[in-house]
């Protein structure tokens with residue numbers, strides 16, 4: 001069985017970094033809140049200083065943690081995640097920033113209340129192994145997006161480190177691995193041909209797209225909404241590829257993409273279609 005064989009529904013909803021509009025992204029609170037609202041969760045993975053895959057989006061700790069405060073106290077110079085050991089990362093609060101930033105205006109709008117969030121704090125960074133264990137327990141398929149590690153010493157190893165974690169968790173058929181760095185996808189396919197691959201693209205489509213996806217051995221294409229058209233979806237679906245579009249928060253646009261034949265959309269406001 002592969003990732004896409006798991007679903008009987010044709011219109012799949014992927015929770016982008018968890019229920020990111022109402023919980024701090026890529027935290028256990030965001031993943032927990034998306035259970036029952038999505039078919040699968042999309043999350044971001046990179047490698048910390050001691051070689052462990054962790055769940056985190058930005059290359060630096062500035063936006064979504066209290067690392068600046070801790071670094072100042074301890075005399076640490078760099079806020080790049082790749083320069084921090086897991087033990088130190090685990091001390092960070094990666095949730096409370098949400099209360100001050102209200103990144104989607106959901107607190108201001110009254111969609112959720114500070115009192116709902118405060119008891120959840122602090123949130124702690126998860127290793128990929130911890131998230132996979134949680135996902136297996138909740139039978140929640142995961143799209144693992146491997147972040148670009150070219151500025152780190154793990155560029156050549158990130159694919160195998162991620163695959164090790166997936167195999168150790170016994171979750172090969174529960175995951176879809178994607179990346180904007182297509183070299184990682186080629187490496188994944190060589191190391192684990194049975195694991196599904198999604199090719200992320202945000203600006204221009206690679207030339208000869210169908211052939212390109214075939215060569216990589218991709219199961220799906222993951223274009224940004226801005227470069228997605230009916231024709232693109234029809235062509236790729238006819239060639240046998242899934243088309244999973246990010247990030248689509250507008251419900252009307254979601255419906256339109258599904259009408260065009262999109263297999264999945266990623267959204268910050270996950271909600272399962274009413275049957």
Ligand code: G3P
Nearest residue numbers: 042044145178200246266
């Ligand atoms: O995987 C879809 C989407 O997450 C890609 O962009 O920056 O949100 O990780 P980003």
Ligand code: MG
Nearest residue numbers: 042043044145
């Ligand atoms: Mg992502």
